[in-house]
Amino acid sequence: MSKTTNYRHYIASDKWRNSPARLAELAASKDRCRLCFEKGTAAAPLEAHHATYERIGDEAIGDLTALCHRCHVEVTSMLRRRRYQRRRPRRADVLRLRDTRHSFIDPTRH
Numbered sequence: 693m694s695k696t697t698n699y700r701h702y703i704a705s706d707k708w709r710n711s712p713a714r715l716a717e718l719a720a721s722k723d724r725c726r727l728c729f730e731k732g733t734a735a736a737p738l739e740a741h742h743a744t745y746e747r748i749g750d751e752a753i754g755d756l757t758a759l760c761h762r763c764h765v766e767v768t769s770m771l772r773r774r775r776y777q778r779r780r781p782r783r784a785d786v787l788r789l790r791d792t793r794h795s796f797i798d799p800t801r802h
């Protein structure tokens with residue numbers, strides 16, 4: 693199983709739903725998003741964002757942050773952008789792009 697599949701399984705599991713760290717964070721936030729203070733509802737429950745994946749499956753209380761879905765999406769894409777920003781362009785990437793032996797477009801396909 694891939695890392696992503698494992699993660700998806702875990703997030704859908706009872707173990708995650710009943711995680712003491714997750715329940716403690718939701719209670720500590722008084723069921724409000726930590727960023728926009730929107731209250732979680734049955735239709736749009738709060739989500740627990742992993743500030744660290746160090747203890748995934750056995751999270752400690754500070755590992756999670758209660759967020760509404762909208763803020764969670766924002767935070768996740770912001771972190772992803774930041775990660776890509778940190779990634780230095782490598783010479784090999786450019787050389788691969790310039791290498792005309794491998795065409796990205798297959799002229800025989802329509």
Ligand SMILES: [Zn+2]
Pocket residue numbers: 725726727728729730759760761762763764
């Ligand atoms: Zn929010």
